[in-house]
Amino acid sequence: MEPLFTPEQLAEIHAYHLPYYVRAAVDPFAKVLLLALLLGVLVRPFFRMATSVAGGLERGLGFLRTAPVSRAFFQAMDRLWGEAGWGAAVIFALMTDLFVKLIYAPVDVWFAYTLEHRHGMSNYTPAAFAWDLFKGHLMGAFAIAALVIGMYGLARRTRHWWWILGVPVALLMLVSAALDPYRSRLYFEQEPLPPGALRTRITELMTQADIPFSDVLVEKTSVASRRLQAYFAGQGPTRTIVLNDVIIQELGEEEVLAAVAHEAGHIHEPKWPGRIASSLALVALLFAIDRLLRRASTRGWFGTTRFADIRTLPLLSLILFVVSLVGGPIAGTFSREREREADRFALRLTHDTDAFRRMLVKAARVNKMDPEPPRWVVLKGMSHPPIAERLASLPTP
Numbered sequence: 363m364e365p366l367f368t369p370e371q372l373a374e375i376h377a378y379h380l381p382y383y384v385r386a387a388v389d390p391f392a393k394v395l396l397l398a399l400l401l402g403v404l405v406r407p408f409f410r411m412a413t414s415v416a417g418g419l420e421r422g423l424g425f426l427r428t429a430p431v432s433r434a435f436f437q438a439m440d441r442l443w444g445e446a447g448w449g450a451a452v453i454f455a456l457m458t459d460l461f462v463k464l465i466y467a468p469v470d471v472w473f474a475y476t477l478e479h480r481h482g483m484s485n486y487t488p489a490a491f492a493w494d495l496f497k498g499h500l501m502g503a504f505a506i507a508a509l510v511i512g513m514y515g516l517a518r519r520t521r522h523w524w525w526i527l528g529v530p531v532a533l534l535m536l537v538s539a540a541l542d543p544y545r546s547r548l549y550f551e552q553e554p555l556p557p558g559a560l561r562t563r564i565t566e567l568m569t570q571a572d573i574p575f576s577d578v579l580v581e582k583t584s585v586a587s588r589r590l591q592a593y594f595a596g597q598g599p600t601r602t603i604v605l606n607d608v609i610i611q612e613l614g615e616e617e618v619l620a621a622v623a624h625e626a627g628h629i630h631e632p633k634w635p636g637r638i639a640s641s642l643a644l645v646a647l648l649f650a651i652d653r654l655l656r657r658a659s660t661r662g663w664f665g666t667t668r669f670a671d672i673r674t675l676p677l678l679s680l681i682l683f684v685v686s687l688v689g690g691p692i693a694g695t696f697s698r699e700r701e702r703e704a705d706r707f708a709l710r711l712t713h714d715t716d717a718f719r720r721m722l723v724k725a726a727r728v729n730k731m732d733p734e735p736p737r738w739v740v741l742k743g744m745s746h747p748p749i750a751e752r753l754a755s756l757p758t759p
């Protein structure tokens with residue numbers, strides 16, 4: 363078998379991945395330092411600024427409090443927060459978020475735009491890139507405002523907020539996979555795969571695997587990226603098979619079927635242990651946060667004056683970061699094992715090892731995968747086994 367990459371290609375791939383590895387090694391320390399700076403120094407001035415901005419808005423727009431329609435909104439917010447003062451809390455949260463984003467912006471843009479273009483992986487125009495970046499940040503800002511009002515508001519009003527919030531959110535997590543098909547449409551156009559040989563063969567393959575689905579869609583990601591991509595979204599009646607336009611262009615019919623067969627392998631894996639474990643972990647995490655917030659308020663950390671004071675928000679970021687740092691290697695180990703099993707499933711379904719190998723080789727070449735990333739990068743939480751390992755584990759003819 364010819365080697366996966368020529369020495370020149372391999373050198374380019376290493377040059378492409380090296381910055382990612384450096385970032386992966388440095389980022390945990392940078393992040394902790396930045397959050398320590400926020401907590402130790404900046405929380406107090408930021409909070410003073412947020413309070414005075416909110417006061418200014420109150421003076422300028424105070425008439426909205428009594429105007430016929432907006433009055434209801436203000437009353438609802440006061441009730442959700444338990445008192446007046448939610449404006450300063452939301453502004454404080456958005457300010458700290460913006461501060462972190464601005465610090466990270468040069469590095470983020472360099473990685474997502476400059477580096478990807480340098481290695482021919484991105485098709486973004488500057489305008490489209492900026493627009494998607496803006497959309498992402500805007501959604502993030504809404505999520506933060508909702509978190510502040512929802513979680514902090516609830517915590518301020520009821521003692522048992524952590525399970526009142528945790529149980530429904532955990533239940534939502536259990537069903538949220540059904541909403542998946544609608545998420546990616548925020549970014550890319552999708553249209554049904556036209557009738558033809560490929561569609562017919564995918565349908566036959568799914569019948570053979572006994573997997574119901576509603577449609578096969580082609581997602582036009584090539585406006586942004588040159589990567590191959592295939593995934594199943596939703597479940598049961600909302601399940602859709604999503605192939606991107608790059609995969610349709612780059613892979614032959616058998617190879618597309620190999621990729622679909624791999625994705626089909628993920629359908630049969632037991633989902634409930636993972637879902638139940640993450641739901642329990644969420645409730646436990648909220649309980650731990652509750653204890654920590656109580657301690658922060660009794661000791662007056664970061665200038666806090668009461669329980670669920672918004673000034674503890676960067677502390678939550680720190681906790682979530684540590685949880686993800688510890689959880690990443692564990693989740694990665696499970697994920698890589700599921701990927702190995704999906705590969706084995708695909709081979710049992712199609713009996714076409716050769717097409718599966720060609721599919722992996724093309725995916726590795728088009729997506730410029732590092733065939734053998736450093737061991738620590740894998741262990742830190744890579745979702746898939748290195749491509750060289752996947753190829754090596756295929757049965758030899």
Ligand SMILES: [Zn+2]
Nearest residue numbers: 624625701704
């Ligand atoms: Zn997979």
